Amino acid sequence: MLRFIKNVFYLYYDGFRSMTVGKRLWLIIAIKLFIMFAILRLFFFKDFLKTNFSSEEQRSEYVIDRLTGKQ
Numbered sequence: 001m002l003r004f005i006k007n008v009f010y011l012y013y014d015g016f017r018s019m020t021v022g023k024r025l026w027l028i029i030a031i032k033l034f035i036m037f038a039i040l041r042l043f044f045f046k047d048f049l050k051t052n053f054s055s056e057e058q059r060s061e062y063v064i065d066r067l068t069g070k071q
Contacts, residue, residue: 016022049059 016026049062053059053062
C-alpha cells in the first residue's frame with residue numbers, strides 16, 4: 001500500500017515538474033483563490049456569529065441547531 005501511494009505521488013510530482021504552461025495556470029488559480037478567500041472575506045463578509053451573539057455558548061448553540069436542522 002505504501003509503495004502504491006509513493007508511485008502515485010511521483011506520478012504527479014514528475015508530471016508537474018515537466019509542465020510549462022500548467023505551472024502558470026496553477027499559479028493563476030492559486031492567486032484567484034487567495035483573492036476570493038482572503039481579501040474578499042475581509043471586506044465583504046462580516047463575522048455573523050460575533051455580531052449577532054454575545055457569548056460563545058450562544059454561538060455554539062446556534063451552530064448546532066443549524067447543523068442538526070432544529071432551527
